Amino acid sequence: xxxxxxxxxxxxxxxxxxxxxxxxxxxxxxxxxxxxxxxxxxxxxxxxxxxxxxxxxxxxxxxxxxxxxxxxxxxxxxxxxxxxxxxxxxxxxxxxxxxxxxxxxxxxxxxxxxxxxxxxxxxxxxxxxxxxxxxxxxxxxxxxxxxxxxxxxxxxxxxxxxxxxxxxxxxxxxxxxxxxxxxxxxxxxxxxxxxxxxxxxxxxxxxxxxxxxxxxxxxxxxxxxxxxxxxxxxxxxxxxxxxxxxxxxxxxxxxxxxxxxxxxxxxxxxxxxxxxxxxxxxxxxxxxxxxxxxxxxxxxxxxxxxxxxxxxxxxxxxxxxxxxxxxxxxxxxxxxxxxxxxxxxxxxxxxxxxxxxxxxxxxxxxxxxxxxxxxxxxxxxxxxxxxxxxxxxxxxxxxxxxxxxxxxxxxxxxxxxxxxxxxxxxxxxxxxxxxxxxxxxxxxxxxxxxxxxxxxxxxxxxx
Numbered sequence: 001x002x003x004x005x006x007x008x009x010x011x012x013x014x015x016x017x018x019x020x021x022x023x024x025x026x027x028x029x030x031x032x033x034x035x036x037x038x039x040x041x042x043x044x045x046x047x048x049x050x051x052x053x054x055x056x057x058x059x060x061x062x063x064x065x066x067x068x069x070x071x072x073x074x075x076x077x078x079x080x081x082x083x084x085x086x087x088x089x090x091x092x093x094x095x096x097x098x099x100x101x102x103x104x105x106x107x108x109x110x111x112x113x114x115x116x117x118x119x120x121x122x123x124x125x126x127x128x129x130x131x132x133x134x135x136x137x138x139x140x141x142x143x144x145x146x147x148x149x150x151x152x153x154x155x156x157x158x159x160x161x162x163x164x165x166x167x168x169x170x171x172x173x174x175x176x177x178x179x180x181x182x183x184x185x186x187x188x189x190x191x192x193x194x195x196x197x198x199x200x201x202x203x204x205x206x207x208x209x210x211x212x213x214x215x216x217x218x219x220x221x222x223x224x225x226x227x228x229x230x231x232x233x234x235x236x237x238x239x240x241x242x243x244x245x246x247x248x249x250x251x252x253x254x255x256x257x258x259x260x261x262x263x264x265x266x267x268x269x270x271x272x273x274x275x276x277x278x279x280x281x282x283x284x285x286x287x288x289x290x291x292x293x294x295x296x297x298x299x300x301x302x303x304x305x306x307x308x309x310x311x312x313x314x315x316x317x318x319x320x321x322x323x324x325x326x327x328x329x330x331x332x333x334x335x336x337x338x339x340x341x342x343x344x345x346x347x348x349x350x351x352x353x354x355x356x357x358x359x360x361x362x363x364x365x366x367x368x369x370x371x372x373x374x375x376x377x378x379x380x381x382x383x384x385x386x387x388x389x390x391x392x393x394x395x396x397x398x399x400x401x402x403x404x405x406x407x408x409x410x411x412x413x414x415x416x417x418x419x420x421x422x423x424x425x426x427x428x429x430x431x432x433x434x435x436x437x438x439x440x441x442x443x444x445x446x447x448x449x450x451x452x453x454x455x456x457x458x459x460x461x462x463x
Contacts, residue, residue, distance in 0.1 A: 028149035028451050033128070033444060035062055035141035037121035040130035044105045044167075046081065052167045053082040055104040055137075059144055059165065060084060066148030076178075081105060081167035083175040085182070088147065090160040090462065096187035097160040098462050100147070101409050101420070102140040103169035103176070103193060106132040107436050115439055126443055127432075133442040135435035136193045139424050140165060142447055143192050146454035157462035159187065169193070169409055173369040180412035188382060190457065191410045194422015197397070198274075199429045206394050207274055210402035211386055212422025213263040214375035216307070217339040218407045221349050222332065222364045223247065223356070229322075229329035236327065238360065241320045244331040247356035248315050251335065254355045255300065256311040256348075259340050260290040261375050263401045264308055270400035279305070307405035311348060313337040334366075338405050341375045370407055373414035376421055381461065386423050389456035393425075393449035425453035 035058065044052040053075065060073045063086050073086040084104070090097070109118035109131040116122050118131040128138055147163060162183060166176040194212035199205065225240040225247075260268075265287045272283040282298035286309065289295070299305045306312060313335050320331030339348050345365055353363050378401070387399045410420035426446045434440040 024448065025149050025451050025455075027152075028145040029447050031062070031148065032138070032142040032145035032447050032451065033123075035059070035144060036128060036133070036138040037123075037130075039104070039137040039141060040121040040128075040132050041119055043119045044132070045108050046105065046168060046171045050080045050105075052080075052105050053077060056082045056084040056165065056167070059104070059140075060086070062144055062148065063163075067151045076175075078167065078175050078178065081175060083165060083167045083179055085162060085164045085179065088151070088157060088161040088163075090157040092158045093160075095159040096185055097162045097183070098157075098458075099183055099186045099189040099413070099418075100143055100161065100163040100458070101179075101189050101191045101193070101413070102136055102143065102163075102165050103167070103409060104137070104140065104165040105167050105170050106135065106137070107170045109440075113438055118440070123444060126445060127441040128444050129439065129441045131440055133440050134426075134428065134433060135440070136424075138442050138444075138447070139192050139426055139450070142450045143454055146451050147458065149451065150455055150458055155459060157458075159462040161458060161462050162186070166409055171369070173407075173409070173412070176409045176412045177371075180409070180416055180418070184413075184416040184418060186413070186418045188379065188461070189410065189413045189418055189420035190461070191408060191413075191420055191422045192424050194404060194408050194410060194424060195402070196422075196424040197394070197427030199427050199432075201429055201431060204429065206397045206427055208270070208398040208400065209390055209394070209425075209427070210267070210271075210400055211383075212404050212408070212410065213378065213401040214261065214341050215373070215404040215406065215408060215411060216311075216341065217337075217343070217345065217372045217411070218370035219337040219339055219345040219348065219365065219367045221313075221335045221337065221352060222366045223335060224362045224364070225331045225358075225360050226329060226362075227327075227360070230327040232325045232327055234327075240328040240331040240360075243358055243360045244318070244320065244333055247358040247361045248318070248333055250355055250357060251313065251352055252315060254313075256313070256340075256351070258286070258290050258296050258299075258309045259311075259342075260287065260309070261341060261403075262378055263375050263403050266378075266400050267308070267402045270398060271402075273398075307338060308403060311337060311340045311343065313348070313352060339372070341373065341403070344372055371411060371415040373411045375403070376410075376414060376419040379419060382419070382421055385457050385460040386421075388460065389453040390425065392456050393452050394427075423457070425450040
């Protein structure tokens with residue numbers, strides 16, 4: 001048995017069900033892991049020494065060796081990073097392309113804090129360790145290997161398949177916006193940096209798999225109060241800190257009107273099957289009636305679910321004053337919002353101004369690297385393709401949509417009215433998910449099933 005091949009016994013040891021009736025693709029599986037390890041070894045972090053362009057070059061070399069021409073794989077430098085767009089031209093140029101989307105940058109990792117060097121990939125106990133193992137270098141290299149395998153097997157797409165990797169998704173998303181602008185004529189986007197499967201914490205068996213059909217809009221609003229100040233021994237009614245504090249208190253106590261859309265309704269209905277009785281009952285009640293006060297109270301009290309039922313805004317930074325013995329001339333705070341799809345940031349800021357009820361507070365939108373976006377439609381062709389692909393390797397595992405409280409590259413495509421769906425085939429336990437954290441790791445038992453899933457989905461959506 002090859003050391004990189006995960007058979008049924010090893011998969012069972014990890015708690016990840018072995019693929020059912022799936023043909024092995026040893027060359028693709030080996031390439032996915034080897035490329036993943038090579039990519040992790042490159043420190044693709046924004047700032048001095050950013051190796052993101054080298055990761056792009058690594059992926060390009062693999063694609064060119066797999067049958068793409070040099071001209072078909074473009075690497076575009078942007079500031080200290082770069083992005084990659086590779087095109088496999090379809091036989092029918094009239095069809096809009098299928099986009100496979102990911103990113104090749106990672107968040108910072110300080111070696112002194114890790115048990116292993118974050119940029120030295122290690123395979124141990126069935127896991128690949130290293131920064132980017134989960135988010136999302138192994139998933140990206142598995143998709144690359146699957147496309148190369150599809151070409152090796154002689155498949156010819158009718159619809160062009162474009163695989164692209166942004167270079168700053170974890171920070172300012174400048175390349176993400178540039179890519180979406182360039183590819184805004186796409187039919188749909190498979191974002192392999194979203195969605196995914198959940199493993200049972202006790203048995204390790206697959207519980208369910210979700211695809212991401214929507215995400216909330218990120219926004220930052222700066223609140224400022226200024227006044228003349230003065231000597232602290234002669235206090236005035238218009239104290240900048242007190243005025244700001246009152247506004248922040250009212251905002252902190254405020255709850256936006258709960259909302260639901262087709263994606264979150266389906267999620268609450270299906271995910272309720274895996275929750276404790278009280279939470280499950282609230283999820284079902286909210287799906288039936290988003291104005292149900294008891295359901296709202298239960299879900300609002302659950303930090304994992306409160307973001308699913310509407311817009312949330314929280315104070316994240318505050319500063320004020322300039323001397324211990326002086327009245328403050330300025331007080332400033334930041335309110336971070338995650339806006340439910342369908343709303344514009346300007347409308348949310350106006351709502352916050354009404355809630356603050358303090359004329360002295362000036363509001364300013366200081367958001368960077370985010371744009372508003374609506375939920376993607378529940379397209380039958382996409383749903384059928386991913387459901388079929390997952391059933392090939394994990395038959396019987398429930399499949400349903402979910403909405404992300406955070407931001408991904410899908411935001412930029414949805415902004416251009418291109419349907420985008422998070423659709424990673426990787427499964428993980430919640431307790432094993434260390435993306436953005438210490439000692440990040442990913443079960444390598446995911447690789448084989450993911451190759452088969454990608455082969456099926458890429459084929460169905462590019463015919």
